[in-house]
Amino acid sequence: MMWINLAGFLLIALIAWWFWFYQAKGVEAQSGQAVEILVHDGVYEPARVQVPQGQPVELVFLRQDASPCAAMVEFPDFGISRELLVNKKTSIHLPAMLPGEYPFHCQMNMYQGSLLVK
Numbered sequence: 001m002m003w004i005n006l007a008g009f010l011l012i013a014l015i016a017w018w019f020w021f022y023q024a025k026g027v028e029a030q031s032g033q034a035v036e037i038l039v040h041d042g043v044y045e046p047a048r049v050q051v052p053q054g055q056p057v058e059l060v061f062l063r064q065d066a067s068p069c070a071a072m073v074e075f076p077d078f079g080i081s082r083e084l085l086v087n088k089k090t091s092i093h094l095p096a097m098l099p100g101e102y103p104f105h106c107q108m109n110m111y112q113g114s115l116l117v118k
């Protein structure tokens, strides 16, 4: 019984580490530069994008995952909901933003990313 609990605990630790690893991976955008985000294997890559405040930003999504889960990307803070076509680039233009963190995700909230405005 104890061994089963231990195995479960290790599994949870591994999953937590995996998510943390992907969360930690991020890029910093230079001003005026579009940021490419790959949509594949259940993650946005990069999942964290840091952009300068007070400047419009262009994000270019390239969806490589054909599953319906990856079909939409939503930015709830800006009321943006866009369909992504498989193996096609989709540009999303965001307005100049105030500092803060703005999440984005697929319609089922499985793909998750965030925009860090500084």
Ligand SMILES: [Cu+2]
Pocket: 068, 069, 070, 106, 107, 108, 109, 110, 111
């Ligand atoms: Cu999804």
